[in-house]
Amino acid sequence: MVVRVGINGFGTIGKRVADAVARQTDLRLVGVTKTRPSFEARTARQRGYPLYLTGDGKAEEFAAAGIPIAGTLSDLLGQVDVIVDCAPDKVGRENVRLYEAANVPAIFQGGEKADVAEVSFSALANYPRAKGKRRVRVVSCNTTGLARAASVLAPRYGIEHWEATIVRRAADPSETRKGPINGILPTFKLPSHHGPDVRTIFPDLPIATTAVVVPTTLMHVHVNHVRFARPPASTTELVDAFRASPRFHVFDEWEHVEGTPQVMEYARDRGQPRPDVMENVLWANGIKVEGGDAYFFQAIHQESIVVPENVDAIRAMFGLAPDAATSILRTDESLGIPRP
Ligand SMILES: NC(=O)c1ccc[n+]([C@@H]2O[C@H](COP(=O)([O-])OP(=O)(O)OC[C@H]3O[C@@H](n4cnc5c(N)ncnc54)[C@H](OP(=O)(O)O)[C@@H]3O)[C@@H](O)[C@H]2O)c1
DSSP: OOEEEEEEOOSHHHHHHHHHHHTOSSEEEEEEEESSOOHHHHHHHHTTOOEEEOTTOOHHHHHHHTOOOOEEHHHHHTTOSEEEEOOSTTHHHHHHHHHHHTTOOEEEOTTSOGGGSSEEEOHHHHGGGGTTOSEEEEOOHHHHHHHHHHHHHHHHHOEEEEEEEEEEESSOTTOTTOOOSSOOEEOOSSSOTHHHHHTTTSTTOOEEEEEEEESOSSOEEEEEEEEESSOOSSHHHHHHHHHTSTTEEEEOGGGOOOSHHHHHHHHHHHTOSSSOOOSEEEEEEEEEEETTEEEEEEEEOTTTTTHHHHHHHHHHHHTOSSSHHHHHHHHHHHHTOOOO
C-alpha cells in the first residue's frame, strides 16, 4: 500500500516534511501548497512538487511570477489519503473544517492546541495510539524533545519528579521580524505550557517546566533535573541508555562541542540533504547521576526535530509498519539519521 500525502503550508516545517515524505517508498507526495509566490514556491517547482493554492492565495500572483499552479487546496484534498497541516500556529484549527468537508484525515503540528486532534503523537512514546485515527497532532519541537527523553527514562528508572528549564531560541533563522536581539525574556507563565503538553502523551509524568527566550536562532536547550524511583547505578549507565535509543545523539567531551554553534556545524559537516539535526542532542559530560537524581542538558533543533515524527505519524495512522521500531528505523534510514 502506498499512502498519498499532501502538505498544506510549505514553510519551515512543511518543506522539510515534504522532502522527507518524498524519500519514503510507502508514501507518495502528491503536492504542497502556498498562499503566495516566493523562493520556496520556486524550490517546490524545482523539486517537482506540484503546487496548489491555499488560504487567500491568488492565482494571478503566481502567474505573474511565472510559477505554474496545479489547482487549489480542495483539488489537492481530492487526491490524497492524508493531509499534513503545516500552516502557521492556530491556522491548522481553522483548516479542520476544510479537511472534514473533504473527508480527509489530517496531521497537525504543535502550534495547535491538543484538542485539535484525537491523539498527540511522539513516535518513541505512543506510536500505536495513532492507528486508525483521523486527526493526529505531532507535538511541538520542545515537547517532542521532552517526550523522547521521557520515553528513555520513565520505563527504565521511574520518574518521581522532573524540572526542566527550556532555554528557547527567539526565532527561526529565516524569521527576520522576531526578537529579542539583545535580552533574555522570562516566560511569565509559571509553570510553562510545556509540562502540560508532555502530559498529553505521558498523562502521569510529574514534570514541571519553565522557559526563557534568548537571542539565538540555532536551537533550544533544555536544562533538566530528574529524580528517579529506581536510579541508574552510574552516570555511564544513563549515558549509555540515551546512546542506545534511536533519535538521540550524544557527543563525547573529546569532540569539543561547546554548545549549539558546534552542533549545527557538525550538522553541516555530516552532509545530509539539509544541515539539520533531527535527534535530541546530549553531551556525555553534560549528564550526571548523583544518588537518586540526574542532571542533563539536551539541545533541540526546532526546525527539524518533528520531521521524522510526521513520517511515523502517517505510518502509524495507516498501519504501514508492524510497530514503532520498524517505522522509526525505516524513517531514519531514509533521512540519514544514524542508528544507535
Ligand atoms: N518552526 C519551528 O520551530 C516549529 C517547530 C515545531 C513545530 N512547529 C509548528 O509547525 C507549524 C508550522 O510552523 P512553521 O514554523 O513551519 O511556520 P512557517 O515557517 O511560518 O510556515 C508556515 C507556512 O504556511 C503558509 N501559510 C500561510 N497561511 C496558510 C494557510 N491558510 N494555509 C496553509 N498554509 C498557510 C505560509 O506560507 P506562504 O508563504 O505560502 O504564505 C508559511 O510559510 C506550526 O504549528 C508551528 O507551531 C514549528
